[in-house]
Amino acid sequence: MAYQQPAQAYQNNSVNTASPADLxxxxxxxxxxxxxxxxxxIAEKRYNTAHEYNIRVQDIIRELMLTLDHQYPVAEQMNRLYEYLHKRLIEANVKKDTTILDEVEDFIAQFRDAWKQAVVLAKKQGHAL
Incomplete structure (x- = not known):
């Protein structure tokens, strides 16, 4: 039986025990x-590896789309934004364009920051996300 490295085991445990909001x-x-x-x-002209990392981002965007709770109207708006980002990631991957990646990165950073604020606010009010 192979043993996991401690860091990998910690990461797996973090994911397995995280709340939906934390995930x-x-x-x-x-x-x-x-x-x-x-x-x-891309800057180092290692395009195969750049492609692999870009695909990982695309997979994460698709996962975020799957996690949307469509009982709320904002879910449809977020879905459209995620679709847009997914298309931009494909375009960036084909063109190896870091300017497009900067745009996607900015959107995701804004989403992340807003999500963090929502989680903090929800916890203060005694709600779970």
Whole structure:
């Protein structure tokens, strides 16, 4: 039986025990991390690795789309924004364009920051997201 490295075990435990709100925050942070890595790989002209990182961001965006609760009207608006970002990621991947990645990164950072504020506010009011 293979043993996991301590850092990997900690990460797995963090994901398995996180609240839905914290998981969403992890998704946003993961997307930002992989966008930065994609841009770095493009700058170094390592296009295959850049492609792999870009695909990871696309996967995260699709996961965020799946987590939307469509009983709320804002979910449809967020879905359209996520679709837009997904299309832009594909375009950035094809063109290896870091300017497009900057745009996507800015949107995701804003979503992440707003989500953090919502989580803090919800906790103060005794609600769970």
């Amino acid at each position: 969403t925050l992890m998704l946003y942070n993961g997307a930002l991390k992989f966008i930065k890595l994609t841009k770095m790989e």
